Amino acid sequence: MSNQLTIEDVAAALGVSKTTVSRAISGKGRIGEATRNRVLEYIQKNNYKPNAVAKGFSQRKTFNIGVVWPGDYSLVDLPFFQRCLVGMSEVSSGYGYDIVISLVTGDEISNLKRIIENHKVDGVILTRTLIDDKPCEYLKTSGIPFIAIGTSLDEDVLSVDNDHFDACRELTSILIAKGHHRLALIGGSLNHMITRTRYQGFVEAFKAANKKIDESLIFLNQGNEQKLTEILKQLVARKVDGVICMDDQLAGYVMSICRAQHIRIPEDLRLASFYNSNILENAIVPVTSLNFDDRNLGAVATRMLLAVIDGEHVEKQKLQNYEVVMKESTK
Amino acid sequence: MSNQLTIEDVAAALGVSKTTVSRAISGKGRIGEATRNRVLEYIQKNNYKPNAVAKGFSQRKTFNIGVVWPGDYSLVDLPFFQRCLVGMSEVSSGYGYDIVISLVTGDEISNLKRIIENHKVDGVILTRTLIDDKPCEYLKTSGIPFIAIGTSLDEDVLSVDNDHFDACRELTSILIAKGHHRLALIGGSLNHMITRTRYQGFVEAFKAANKKIDESLIFLNQGNEQKLTEILKQLVARKVDGVICMDDQLAGYVMSICRAQHIRIPEDLRLASFYNSNILENAIVPVTSLNFDDRNLGAVATRMLLAVIDGEHVEKQKLQNYEVVMKESTK
DNA sequence: TTGTAGGCGTTATCAG
């Protein structure tokens, strides 16, 4: 452990100064070709590894980025966060950065405050945006660089997101074009920005088609299976053309309810989902849905953050990489 | 950012030395009651936060623990890791430690090597154990403290796990006692230690009941739904009493296959799972399964690791906190 | 092209 080679050991062994070794490693500053190679060779052979903490300390950096991970347990969200994380890790490790996880549950942001106040990270990525977003507010006042994945109402907040608006609009438009005008919409918490964005896409599609939305077919803040069963019975009785669920978990609920109630998809009811993950993989009827590249989303967010940390100017982004996948459920 | 108060600022403002301030904060070393209070009050009022990096640097510590997170994407595993993570975070934050995530996919352990070689963490938690475990081997040679969650064949490796053996044995025994002797077993990768442990529990139950296992009813290394469909048809034709799946995803597969094939549970076939998570939550038939406290598992692993880091002696552990939950699927 | 010296914020050692 403590027998780790330091820059000083290398310098002594080679009869040069610490500065020279440092320069050979960092590539900064003038240094003779021969000297550099001698140093590089030596550290290679003797397996010298720079102490990242010491390095960071001297530059007032940590080479860590914080990632705010939702502690409130929700199975649906998990695949999304995991996929983002993979992208983040790929990018950050390429730049010599590591990822510090900060579990935030509801408004309990003490874990986030800790890593900021203790100077454990150089920047932070928020993995979702809320309407009344405590983590986001805190980060703003802290002055630390951060990127929000999702849409933010706040113009000052640097954010990046998949283009849920366009994607939802397009999927809805396609269904309308197929003659399914009486569409119900089932969505989750209105406290999540994404719920509102998806709703807006849905609305826009109707507007573009010059159709009026039947407000009594819109069910937001859902998530409870009992209530959904009632809603579905009602919808079938009212002979709607189809149901759009805002995410794959809701779509999964709907499918199992339909099965139990002997409602056939797509014969009796069309079904589509505004988000896809392998939760729907086992579905007996393949479900029309939207695919996003979440891994790339995480990668882009990380690149943006690293740029901000390096003092570069960075703009908000909206990624144009969704896919509308038409399946049997809306035949 | 850089206008952060340092210990020196505090000392200057109060007309004492840095040492005194440090002592007031850490509680180490003798210091006058009055002086201490004066310092404490000042840092409180002026919102002084110690620089954890500097502190760590001077003690050759990072106050970070690394958590090896599987990068190979698998939905089943996610709830388990997430629940562990919550427990880890609760404990580590209580001790002023943060969590650095290291994504490891297969044998590609460069992310793990980086955090070790760069001295980014004081110890590591492995969140699962494999038969031929590269991360584990690497950690052993690195000499850094680490804890493996799961069973390890290696006696030198400090590990902690739920008592899958006893749990699986007990659930199997109960089914046997109910008269279900012809039991099929479906499990995942044999490269995972847990698959073997579960199998051993299953075997032990039969041994204890003096029944012979029909080897042709054991299907390991499964995960593919196509193949499972064939297997299930076969099992029903052979009139087995029931099927035990090693995890909730497999159980989910089996349920949806049964539904499609019009195999009724529990009338035509009994079903049980050796692991439960909210993946089974939406199941139409409640499934007999095993509950574990994964959050606690993560918490215990973290406590063990922190103890090892502090140079304390620590023993392997097996947690005795499983619950056998009998449901309708094995009526 | 290379070397010297000082600093990053904290703790630890050793005097007073």
Place this chain on the structure above:
DNA sequence: CTGATAACGCCTACAA
């Protein structure tokens, strides 16, 4: 009980 001072490993003016 308190205070200088050195160390931790690396980087970066500045000097040679």
